[in-house]
Each structure stands twice: as C-alpha cells, then as structure tokens.
Amino acid sequence: MQVLRPQTTADTLRLLADGGEDTKIIAGGTALMLMMRNGLVMPEQLVSLDRLSELDRVTVEPDAVRLGALVSLRSIERSAELATVLPTLSAAVGLVANHRIRQRATIGGCVSEADYASDPPAVLTTLGCEVHVVGIGTQRWIPLSEFLVDYYQTVLQPGELVTEVRIPRPSPTARTTYLKYISRSAEDRPCVGVAAHVDLDSSGRCTDVRVAVAGATATPFTVVAATEACRGAKPDKTAWDEVAAAYSAAISPIGDARGSAAYRKHVTGELVRRALQTASTGTENGAFRL
C-alpha cells in the first residue's frame, strides 16, 4: 500500500483515474486512518490531498463563502472573518470532536465521509451549501442535500474529487442556531443535533424558516412542508410547536449506542422547538452543546 501525494488537482484526478477502484482519497485521515486501523477498509493505494495548497483556501465573496476542500475544521473555527460571516457554522465546527481532530480534519473530508453522526452537514444544509465535484473533464455543483445520499454514501463516482464547498451568505436579518445534544462524553458525536435558520420580514413575520436534524438519520433530515408552512406566521411558540410536532412525527431515527430510535424521535421534537426558539429570540447566532 502506498500514498501518492500530487501537487495539483489535475495530477490528482489523473492518479485517481489510473488507480481505479482500489484507490481512495485521503485528506486529514481522521476517519480513514481509524477505519484502516480497524480493518474496515483496505485500499491498495491512497491519493493524499495534503500538498494541494490550491484547495486550502477560504474565499469570502460578497454573496458567498467558498471553503476549499482541504481547509481544516480548526482553521474554520479560528477564523475571525468566518465567525462574523457564518457565526453558527464557525461555532458548530468548534463543537466537533476535540481540537486534535479538528486540527487534521478537513471540510472536504467531513462532507465526503457522509457519517450520519456529524454536526457540520446539518448546519451546512440549512445554509444552502453546495459541493463542487470535479472529475477529468467534468465539474458540477451539487446541493449538499443531494450530494449526501445514504449512510456513508455520497453521489461521488470513482475518480471524482470534492474541491470546495460554497455557502451563500445568510440574509442580514436571518438568525441561525445549532443545538448539539450529546448523550455520552463531552466530546462525543451528536445523539441528535438541530440546525435552525429563521428569517423575518419588516413586520416580524416568518419569511424563510429552515430546520435540519443531525445525527439521527442517514443524512440531515428536513421536513420542508412543515417549515414552508411557517411563511407569514408569527415566530412564536404556536408556530414552533407545529414544526416540532411535524419533525418528531415524520422522522424515523436510527437506534444506536447514543440513543434508541424512540428516544431520538422524542428528543428531535424537543430540540427543534428549542432551536427555533433560540434562533428567533436569542441575542446571538451560535452553536450550543446540551
């Protein structure tokens, strides 16, 4: 087994194409090293992205933020600019694992791993994140909600690479929150997490409500009909109770060591209500561990 370390995206794509099925990409390696050490995957060859400095870039544009695939979770969390532009993402990233993992883990690896028990993908979903997927002679932008298809599964085809994610700047009046509920140790992955986004018009009525649940289903869970029904409603307990009830009723969560399916179903309703309440009444955008 060997690791190839190309220096350009073009070389990376060529190596992936030449390597075929048994070649895998490695970025920070926090997920992959763990799986290899436990014999869960045994690729014949790895293509490391660590020398692709072109992918280790944060670009703040007037209408969006672009994060290169190789940008580490630690640098997202530490960036003062991102804390201002995307405060909830920045804070939610700071709740991932511990600082040693965040130092190595990359945003590209985070979305490509497609682990259901992850925090950032739910926040990214409510923010309307898109993923840039590149192959030899092909490139496409895919909404994260379509990029993630099932447990540990994405739409990535062999030979394809995620080069960056793009996050539209939230509306200046939008309020965002992420609540991470953990059921075991302080630095555990989420049992259930809820990302909420609430935007109001000048009369204080809801214009754009979005909610995504992390950790409970294969991919971030949304009930678009329930959040769209809030349009024009007052951002109060009545509205949030309805959304919470709809989420709790519709979700079919996984049962695992972090909580049974029934428990997660109950927690989902409670957290959706609290996240919406926090987003609509709190004074700060951010992420909170419960």
Place this chain on the structure above:
Amino acid sequence: MDRTDEKSFSCVVNGEYTVLTGADTTPAIVALRAHGLFSVRETCGIGVCGTCTVLLDGEPVSACILPLYALDGRTVQTAEGLEEGGELSDLQQQFIASQAFQCSFCTPGFLMSGQALLDGTDGPLDDEAIEDGLQGHLCRCGCYAAIKEAVRECSAARTCSRAGARG
C-alpha cells in the same frame, strides 16, 4: 506490513533532525515509539483520549491516527522535548508541585496540550480557557482539578518555557 512498503521520513523531532521509518500509513505513534519516544502512549487508538498527543508544527494532534507521511518535513514535539538542559519545564515542575497525576499514564498528553495552550495565549488563564485547551484528554485517575490547577498556576506565573518552543 509488507517490508517493501518501508520508507524513510525526515522531520525535526524535539529539535533534532530525525529520520523515521515505516510505511506511509503506519500510525505516527508506532514510529515515534520505535524511535525511543515512550512518552507517546496509546490507549484508545481512535483519537478520543489524548494519551498519544504530540505537537505537529506546534499544534496538538493524536499520533494514533496520524499517518507517518504527515510528519515528512515537519516539526514534531513530544514530552521528551519539554525539558531544557536537563531541567524539567515550568509546566512539568508545576505538575509535580500541584500533584497533577497519580499513575501518570495520561500526563505526557496533558503536558503537550497544556504547553500548546500556554504558548498560544498570554497572561493568566481562567477555568473555561483551560478546559477548552485540555479538551479531549481523559485521566482515568481523575486528577482533573489538580491538572487544571497546574496549568492555571503556570499561566499566572507566565515564565513557562520549553526547549525549542514553537516550531
């Protein structure tokens, strides 16, 4: 691991130019221990407990899931590199003064994150900052209060230094 996979990786370990050998994806902890650096200890092997913490270019990382190739051309520090001219660092001495360990298995890991925290900050640290800097470190003997005290005392004195600090 297949013998033909063996490669050499040059890096600066505790201030000295060093060649480590192993396969690309040999966990860094294996190569560092083979090099005689026994302060780097494996407990969980999955990035959770912190006993294998080393500083890679000054930042704490888990050596149990760090591939060896990631050390190539980089600077690594382990607890062996904390002392200076045969003298324990201020943080090490404060760990002794605060009795911040019982069995001491977790100690090198806590020292590395504690040192990185001190290196990256100024002035006295409060509990919140210390807990944040020491997150992801487990002490089975439950010496957390004394460990926090050691870092707090050291931050208040702020004369902490160590050999070849930062990179």
